[in-house]
Amino acid sequence: MSVTASFDLLLRGGRVICPASGIDGLKDVAIRNGKIAAVASDILPTSAKEVVDVSGKLVLPGLIDTHAHVYQYVSGRFGMNPDMVGVQSGVTTLVDQGGPSCMTLPGFRHFIAEASASRVYAFISAYLVGGLEGHFYPQLYSPDGVDIDATVKSATANLDLVRGIKAHAEIGGFARWGIRVIEMAAEIGKRADLPVYVHFGQLWGLPESGANGEDADTILTRVIPLLREGDILAHPFTRHPGGFVNREGEVHPVIQAALDRGLKVDVGHGSHFSYRLAKKAIAAGIIPTTLGADIHGYNTHVPAPAGTPDQHEDDENHPFAGQAKFSLVQAMSSMMALGLSLEQVVPMVTSNPAKMLGRSHEIGALKIGMDADVSVLSERNGRFVLKDNENNEVIAERLLQPAFCLRAGTRFDAVAPILPQAVAA
Template sequence: MASILLKGGVVIDTDPSPTVLGVSDVLVQDGLIAAVGPDLPGGPGTEVIDASGTFVLPGFVDTHRHTWQAGLRAILPDSTLPVYLEQILYGIAPRFDPRDVHAGVLSGALECLDTGITTLLDWSHIQLTPAHTDANVEALKASGIRSVFGYAYGGRDSLDAMAAEARRVHREHFADDPRSMAIAAFGPEISAERGTAEWRLARELDLPVTAHMGGHGSESAEQGLAILEREGLLSHPATYVHANFYTDDAFKRIAANGGSVSVTPTSETMLNIGYPPTGRARAAGIPTSLSVDTVTTGPGDMFSVMRAAYMFERVRPDEAGMGFTTRDVLRMATIEGAETLGLADITGSLRPGKQADLIMLRADTLGMASAHDPIAAVVLSADTSSVDTVLVGGRIVKRAGRLLHHDLPAVLAAIAESAARVAQ
């Protein structure tokens, strides 16, 4: 892989906390970050990209998105979680065939790249048949995004059938890349029997768990956590999505067992799931990340999510969130997201040796010009139009505002055709 030198941008690193390094260069060799600093030499054959007039930083990490729903954008505004479950999961989802899954996942993953998200946990609960699953995985890999496939079994057969199919998916698609798969668990709040089976399966396959837990009310949140504790499963690596109703004590128990949290501030408020637990989770020492969740109800970009997280935390009662800063929210969108997914040694910051997952945001536009604090400008002023260039593993996937490597008219035609069919 050719060397690339991003030259002369204002560089922002994120680990251990977001810091503006000033005008610097980023050297990429063999897909990895080789060096960060001023006036770096490129060497023979190095491609030099002029980064002047941009902010250069790690790509965003989305730790929970139902990517297959890309063709259902804005279908359910002004709604609630019960309506979402009834109309999307129980109504429209059964109409999806593998072609629809492929179209939605490919379009959704490319949307991520287009908006600066370079790492994605695809929380996929559209696995109605093995063909659905294979189409989903194929689309993720074809997109070029760094992904973790959150496998949620969709069949209605026995728990033994669930385990057998998960083993097949792991064996056929992820045996050589185990950190690219997780078990997306429905239980134990929804079903204690299935939930504990999912956790044990994850332990067997040495995969992390990502689960919607803590968002169904205080009593349900405590009961689900108690089940995991009773069964000796709480110590298994897990991300708790929509952890809105956990008490501070519950967060301490999650932290003590190495858990993480994914906050979806747009859907959690728009679907009336609950108030985002951002500050409370982080106060317990839990890696706390950001995610889009679904475009059926809200926006699909990290800029919108960062702003929502920042604003909801800052207006907590009794000024409890006033210590939350733009640096905190950028950390959540980058290295803390990587920590949540167990990928902090791979991505999320500019440490030499990590994968070169990088974005360049235009800072020379009317909406970004003369920014006194680049980090605040990224969080509060930038938007999807700011994303100029995107690299994943040192591969340029977007340049000068245009996605590369895909026939976008064909992608858009496929998602439009699918959307018209499944939502009729």
């Protein structure tokens, strides 16, 4: 170690891709005092106290998961441990979608955001109860369960944490209450001047298309006019009714018009994702803006600690029994298997979500002076089987896997028990 070392850490020899900086090439990344200090070719190894050889790996701005469920314990089985989904899976920033509400945000701040090594933001729920296990208590998700004034007040008083509003536009809610809840959520977003993230596609256990005369294929055309530039349409590739692809197998023409006026698209991968429908939408030119993993306890198996029984191994009431493991990096591989390039996918988990959050000055880039949030990924070539919740399979010829990440310069290895293992074709 040099006594004159000017950097704390040097990541040496990786392929650095930073869309926000226009960088894509073999570079070294130097860190000092938890901040990015230099990104350049051939930085002297003797200039750093510690050198990590990342040759053959991808070095990216810290990955941002735009669709997380990490209000652990409070949101029942939905809520995952934030650091398991975050830094232990190679992801430095999480956006909880609808877990906390104006009622429960203080607890989310104290027990989740402040207590986690991962950086955590929230799109608070339009509903007073937030992301409780709503399929058990649908009556809580009526217009009577929304308080516009209280939610606007909570959001605007906590803008360091709250970066948007979460709403649901799905056939169950429409069959019960019509469009009123979405109108209220749109009003919250407008008054708080925050983006509204709208779930499309049927939720389990709620009325199906046709109930009370409601048609899932009309939801998009009724909801989109309520939304503003910057609002987000989620689950474009859902296997459920009410998504971007109608029951005739065609992409709604209203989608392109929505994109043309500045609305955004988030994949929200998880249990709604269908390779079959994703292929149709991508072929129609629908390229997502951002990529969220949508990992929660109903679609991802968390192994029980050694010596303790697995409570959910044979739980017939588990809506997605049999699901295994997942990660945001696996979702990146999934998009590449559908024909998108690595260069198209990287902005979906770095610069684009940073813009969505209004935090491009803090995250999503490897710029000098910013917190050293860095994700290092391995890339394997071969033939690997990826499967969705319809049991459709695609073959990925390139598989990305997290190696480690830095969160403000502190290293976290990718050791999460939910990380999937490669399955060769």
